[in-house]
Amino acid sequence: MKILEFHQASFGYNKVPVLRNLSLTVHPGEVLAVVGPNGVGKSTLVKAASGIIPLFNGKITINDQDIGQMTDAERARYISVVPQATHLPGAFSALDVVLMGRTPYLGWLEPENERDRLIALQAMERTHTIDLADRPVGELSGGEQQCVLIARALAQAAPVMLLDEPTAHLDLRHQDNVLKLVRELAIENNLTVLITLHDLNLVSYFSDRVALLSNGKLKKIGLPDEVLNPDDLAQVYGIHIRVVPHPFHGKPLVLANG
Amino acid sequence: MDTVKQQPLTGSVVRNKQGAGSLAPWLWTGGALLVFIILSAGIGPVAIPPNTVVRMLLSRIPFLDLSVNWRASFETILFEIRLPHTVLMALIGMALAGSGAAYQGLFRNPLADPYIIGVASGAGLAAVLSMAVSWPVSLLSIITVPLAAFIGALVTVALVYSLARVGRSTPITSLILAGVAVSAFMSALTSLIMLLATHELHRAIGWLFGGFGLGGWEPVIASLPYLAVGLGILILLARPLNVLQFGDIQAKQLGLNVERFKLAIIISASLVAATAVSFAGIIGFVGLIVPHLVRLIWGPDYRRLIPLATIGGGAFLLATDILARIAMAPRQLPVGVVTAIIGAPFFLWLLRRTKKNVSYW
Numbered sequence: 001m002k003i004l005e006f007h008q009a010s011f012g013y014n015k016v017p018v019l020r021n022l023s024l025t026v027h028p029g030e031v032l033a034v035v036g037p038n039g040v041g042k043s044t045l046v047k048a049a050s051g052i053i054p055l056f057n058g059k060i061t062i063n064d065q066d067i068g069q070m071t072d073a074e075r076a077r078y079i080s081v082v083p084q085a086t087h088l089p090g091a092f093s094a095l096d097v098v099l100m101g102r103t104p105y106l107g108w109l110e111p112e113n114e115r116d117r118l119i120a121l122q123a124m125e126r127t128h129t130i131d132l133a134d135r136p137v138g139e140l141s142g143g144e145q146q147c148v149l150i151a152r153a154l155a156q157a158a159p160v161m162l163l164d165e166p167t168a169h170l171d172l173r174h175q176d177n178v179l180k181l182v183r184e185l186a187i188e189n190n191l192t193v194l195i196t197l198h199d200l201n202l203v204s205y206f207s208d209r210v211a212l213l214s215n216g217k218l219k220k221i222g223l224p225d226e227v228l229n230p231d232d233l234a235q236v237y238g239i240h241i242r243v244v245p246h247p248f249h250g251k252p253l254v255l256a257n258g
Numbered sequence: 259m260d261t262v263k264q265q266p267l268t269g270s271v272v273r274n275k276q277g278a279g280s281l282a283p284w285l286w287t288g289g290a291l292l293v294f295i296i297l298s299a300g301i302g303p304v305a306i307p308p309n310t311v312v313r314m315l316l317s318r319i320p321f322l323d324l325s326v327n328w329r330a331s332f333e334t335i336l337f338e339i340r341l342p343h344t345v346l347m348a349l350i351g352m353a354l355a356g357s358g359a360a361y362q363g364l365f366r367n368p369l370a371d372p373y374i375i376g377v378a379s380g381a382g383l384a385a386v387l388s389m390a391v392s393w394p395v396s397l398l399s400i401i402t403v404p405l406a407a408f409i410g411a412l413v414t415v416a417l418v419y420s421l422a423r424v425g426r427s428t429p430i431t432s433l434i435l436a437g438v439a440v441s442a443f444m445s446a447l448t449s450l451i452m453l454l455a456t457h458e459l460h461r462a463i464g465w466l467f468g469g470f471g472l473g474g475w476e477p478v479i480a481s482l483p484y485l486a487v488g489l490g491i492l493i494l495l496a497r498p499l500n501v502l503q504f505g506d507i508q509a510k511q512l513g514l515n516v517e518r519f520k521l522a523i524i525i526s527a528s529l530v531a532a533t534a535v536s537f538a539g540i541i542g543f544v545g546l547i548v549p550h551l552v553r554l555i556w557g558p559d560y561r562r563l564i565p566l567a568t569i570g571g572g573a574f575l576l577a578t579d580i581l582a583r584i585a586m587a588p589r590q591l592p593v594g595v596v597t598a599i600i601g602a603p604f605f606l607w608l609l610r611r612t613k614k615n616v617s618y619w
Binding site: 047050052071073075077079081083087088091092096100101103104106109110111 | 509557
């Protein structure tokens with residue numbers, strides 16, 4: 001049971017904060033979606049939570065342990081990150097890529113052992129990428145690459161998983177597959193999941209809670225029904241928005257009408 | 259492979275397509291190295307046939323009784339002149355190609371090589387500086403020259419890298435531009451120092467183009483510890499170097515201490531490159547061509563790429579050295595000239611290819 005918490009955290013680049021005094025909590029088994037306009041700092045938030053950029057003030061903790069005090073390997077045993085599947089070194093096989101998820105458990109000089117290999121293969125089986133194990137990742141489709149990266153994060157065996165726009169370049173079916181997989185993993189493995197997404201309708205369907213960012217701050221956090229309301233969204237995105245019940249499942253369907 | 263058997267579902271797919279366990283790449287590179295060692299030891303004003311070279315080498319193995327049917331003068335020629343030169347050339351080629359492969363992985367840039375990123379010129383400048391101080395070559399300079407070259411190499415790589423860095427990445431073009439500019443500056447300073455130290459001009463020029471004044475086993479013995487340590491570390495650090503191919507951010511998120519790891523690679527690769535420079539002068543393009551051929555044929559996994567490039571580099575430099583010795587015999591060309599004549603067109607081809615697509619990278 002690992003709880004990811006931001007405590008009044010401010011962070012950004014070159015001493016200019018992108019997000020200020022952010023406080024939020026993500027619970028085990030929960031998928032928290034982070035939404036907001038381009039440039040609001042969704043990816044920056046993932047970078048801060050994975051120790052890539054330092055905090056100006058506040059802290060980020062996992063079960064009250066400050067991630068800023070951890071070594072890279074310690075932190076990577078708590079937090080795995082699924083990046084966008086772009087610029088992968090394409091000649092590595094999918095299995096090689098997934099095996100790199102074992103990095104935080106291996107010394108620089110230590111090779112992977114059979115157990116690491118087994119863990120990697122299990123992660124690939126779970127993400128339906130086992131058939132791709134021998135293929136160079138550069139030859140895989142965007143959706144397949146994204147699933148390989150999720151397998152890599154799974155192989156990292158970390159209780160917290162951060163995903164940065166994992167559906168950005170995927171078609172409808174692959175968006176659906178990837179997010180369903182994330183949902184299932186959160187429940188099965190009791191993962192604490194934070195995911196940044198653009199598509200508010202995917203957010204509405206796949207997330208347990210939503211954090212809406214605007215102007216360097218957390219504007220609202222809560223259930224999709226509460227956060228995805230026309231007034232707040234119109235304010236944040238600066239366009240007219242209507243929200244109607246989705247004809248298939250009744251969750252909020254966000255429509256922009258320009 | 260035990261786990262594969264436990265998992266019938268996955269058993270069929272867990273074959274490595276590039277044959278990670280396959281011996282072929284090692285046999286090819288190792289075989290080429292062996293062949294060129296034998297050829298190199300035999301070729302010269304007094305030719306020793308390859309089979310005699312092999313027999314003479316075998317005769318040095320204790321308890322192996324071989325009838326001696328070669329001229330006595332061959333003993334001196336082979337064991338005191340040709341073989342030390344051959345082994346040194348093989349070591350230098352290994353050093354250049356091994357460090358080249360490591361620099362390419364470090365900068366994630368297919369055009370990084372000790373020569374192009376200016377490390378060789380920096381090491382050369384520092385080596386010439388130290389030569390100017392502790393002239394003439396003595397036992398002391400055999401220690402001070404590599405040390406000075408090592409420091410020169412480190413300073414240069416830091417300078418070029420910081421000049422080439424744009425934000426969080428090092429684009430190919432800026433790396434080459436910075437490397438060329440720094441390299442030209444260092445070379446100009448080297449020329450200046452050599453002009454000022456006129457009495458040693460000829461020696462220094464010969465050295466700079468890859469001909470080393472010192473003969474015999476001394477340079478081999480002197481360079482071996484640096485090369486063994488440096489190349490050993492690079493070969494051992496190959497797995498995390500693979501992780502670095504995903505970029506600094508992902509590597510850090512995967513738990514690699516990126517800053518410290520890069521430092522370890524820079525220090526080891528520069529130690530190796532600097533040793534090569536201080537014992538053989540500036541020999542370009544070996545560190546570029548060999549790792550690329552290995553990558554093209556056997557893939558990008560640094561766990562195999564670095565050792566294979568190291569072995570292949572030894573074979574490649576020996577082959578060019580043989581060419582340098584026989585092309586205009588009895589005149590001997592500096593080997594650096596030959597590698598540049600072969601290497602520059604290759605570099606241009608690579609540059610064009612890189613623009614289009616680097617699927618194998």
